[in-house]
Structure formats: C-alpha cells, structure tokens
Amino acid sequence: MNNKDHLVTEGFNKILAIKASMNLGLSKLLMESFPDIKPISRPVLEVAENINPFWIAGFTNAEGCFFVKISKDKTNIGYTVSLRFIITQHSRDAKLMNRLVTYFGCGSYKVRSTGTAGDFVVNKFTDINEKIIPVFKKFPIQGAKLLDYVDFCKIVELMKNKVHLTKEGLDKRGF
Secondary structure, eight states, X not given: OTTSGGGSXXXXXXXXXXXXXXXXXXXXXXXXXXTTOOOOOOOOOOOOSSOOHHHHHXXXXXXXXXXXXXXXXXXXXXXXXXXXXXXXXXXXXXXXXXXXXXXXXXXXXXXXXXXXXXXXXXXXXXXXXXXXXXXXXXXXXXXXXXXXXXXXXXHHHHHHTTGGGSHHXXXXXXX
C-alpha cells in the first residue's frame, strides 16, 4: 500500500491473496466477487518443545479467560458454582494448544464446531487450584487480566472453604 500497489488490479489481488490466508479468510462476498484468488502459502511453524512460562503469562493476558459460572441447580441452595480457565486460538494453532495440555499437565483442547478456533479448557477444580493458579503465582500475568486472575483466586479460596455451598455464602461473599 505504501507503494500504491493496491490501486492496481495486480496489487489488489496480492492483498486479497494475503487476506485469504489470514484469520477467517475472505468473506463470502469477496469469494464470490474474486473467485480466482488463492490464499498465499504460509510456512509451517514449529512449536518449541519447552514453552517459556513468562510467554504463557503474556499469552494468557491476551487470549485467556478466567471464567466463573453460577447456574441454577437442584442443590439445596438452588445454585452451583463452577470455574473454567480457557485459552482460545485459531484452529491452525492446534499443536501449540495441545502443548498447553502437556505444559499444565491438565485440561483438554477441542476445536469448536465452526472449525476456525479451538479452546484449551481446564474446568476441574483441583487442576485449577493445584496446577493453573501456581503457574501464575510464580509467573504473574501483567495488565488488566491480572485483576480477573486475582478475583478468580479469591473465588477459588472461597470454594476451598465451601462458602459457595450455602445461600449465605453466595449472598455475602459476592458470588
């Protein structure tokens, strides 16, 4: 674009070919309008055997989620609390996402039904408490996501103390 190549057909087609290889590719309208465009080939990137834990913290800050779900249930208080740690990435990064399963020693990776993204998910309480939280205590998350992590840890502590199992606990403790 700096060279004004996008103003001529050949340059514009090169841009379309690059876009076709990125994220979700070309929209339906662009595919119909430019049926001969082929995505550029991209090199296969190797995933390092050992993932740097500081990179994990940064990656989580960008792509991770500390999720708390409170749903109606047939328990004696009428609600249940569940936790989930999720990192989402394009499905082409499946190898990297599966490496997270190995790194943390828990969770699973599944491609979404759309096929364009996949999630590394940990929802087992003991894994969150004994594997996920210790990593981020040792290798802290920076930025706004740190606030979500701190709140998530508070809820883990409340759950360890069984506060979530009483209506009073849910009401008074900010669930």
